[in-house]
Amino acid sequence: MSVIRAAEIKIADAKKNGLIKGPVHLGVGQEAIAVGVSKNLQDTDRIFGAHRSHSHILGVDNDLHKLFAEVLGKNTGFSSGMGGSMHLVSKSKGFLGSVPIVAGTVPLALGAGLASKLQKSGDIAISYLGDGATEEGVFHESLNFARVSNIPILFVVENNLFSSHMHMSLRQPSNTINRFAKAHKIESKLVDGNDVIEIYKTSSEFIRKMRLKPEPYLIEAITYRWFGHVDWRDDIDVGVERSKKDLLNWKKRDPIKRLSDAMINKKIWTKEKQITLDSKIKELIEENWEKATTDDFPNKESLLDNVYKYD
């Protein structure tokens, strides 16, 4: 979680300073979800993300250099510099793609689970989506299809209460979305998205069951993003409700600090160790950032490459 946090803070700073061209959707404050889920995954599982997916890919592939290179558009990045922050891939770790069309990857993850079932591989599919994506029709189609065809897919809904600038209360008649799982007879659990242990335990239980018997499950994790929808700003005033007070309250529920404090209380961790860890991570970030900045951009001649596989 600390590595993901530090990487995104670095990206936020770089974006603010004009070093990154494309938009970056930061998930600072939401790290516990990807970390808790990823602990249960293997390289052959099939993971699909969305627009805010730095944590999802780092959860299974912590190659900071590749993430930094990708957001900088360098050919050494996760997507060979062709994707940027919004299109990330790590095939060898089972992260099969993240894209910024809301709910766009939900049916793709469904198909990945269907493929796994037909291949009898025992692998599962993970579909990360936000609360906004639950307002897309294809999400409901996918829940239905997953249920009637018993597809091994875990829908992980990161409910950070906002879709872009709009609070959930302005978009849906209820503040939680696991009601949709109930409607489709999919077992689900509403969890504290800022509690990495709870997320780990819930996903662990669901994933263990899915591997034994292909079936869909859904986790709704309530959380909050510290930055605005896109880039580094707080977005506390974008014309609609997102108050500074709410933001400060949610910052008190920081998933990293909560874990660290709990471990210190239980005497399995110390403040000194946390300080040492943080400084090591800082070095790691700087080292990988430096390396990424010196890498090359894709060749100009590669503009038309990979439109088709047959060339």
Add this chain to the structure above:
Amino acid sequence: MFTNMIKTTYSDAILSGFDYLLENYSEVFVLGQGLWSPWYVGNTMKNLDKKYGKERIIDTPVSESACTGAAVGASICGMKPIIVHPRMDFMLYAMDSIVNQAAKWSYMFGGQLNAPVTIRCIINRGGSQGAQHSQALHSWFAHIPGIRVVMPFTADDARDLLISSVLCPDPVIYIDDRWLYEQTANLNPIKETPLDSVTPKCIKKGDQITIVGSGYSTLLALRASNKLNCNGICAEVFDLRVLNPFNSKNILDSVLKTKRLLVIDSGWKTCGMASEVITSIVENIPTNTLIDPPRRITLPDCPAPSSEVHEKDYYPDEEKIIKFINKFYCF
């Protein structure tokens, strides 16, 4: 030898393409609405569910978007899925999975992954079915880089291009036309052909005018050219076969010879495939090559009418084509 003489219909040829793929490639599976019922797909998938099992031939809920997306996702994971849309009009629910996802999966990830899905959709029109049960949207899809668009005209192509489409590492939209289902041919033995080697094909030789069609409009072109023969006009007929990426070379060579060009398309006029064919020829030939200006016969720019009175005027037929040629071309 004798079996080679048995004529096969276009729709049976499609069925034999499915049969070949399911028999020889375990990663092939099919999903879509109506696959367990002849109501939707004619006999083109008859009994495949009984032969290969309902796990591989999946009749789905009424969810074009999720099912097409699922086919795309499965293709990214090593399968060769075929998603079937018994009527192209309903497939518009699935545009995100086709245009935003499948078409771009290879490019935006630097070629590390690809989506070798086949999207089979059927043009099913006429009989007063009206505006939402009649569309031929091949030109739309041909506009999108990253998707290959295939329209077979012959029964051989209906079978072999289905096989080529499914074995192709890129997403392919394979469009068959119900108005061709009863066409028959003596089928050649199956030959696996890489789709990128398939180009527009000359199906009738001639030297006075080049007529280009795709799918059903190639049949119209062929019928019209046979009538033109009676009038002493010798037309060369081309079938596009693959609309995107479009390779104009064979047609260009033909037009340099015939010096006249007519394109017949079963879609609309504006920004349609006919415009693309004409432009790609005209911009590559010397000025004054053409004896007559290049022309196109398309649907008029209006939705398909339900009234049978209007329907007769709406769709091109061979008589209209002959009249058109007599009006606009001088031989």
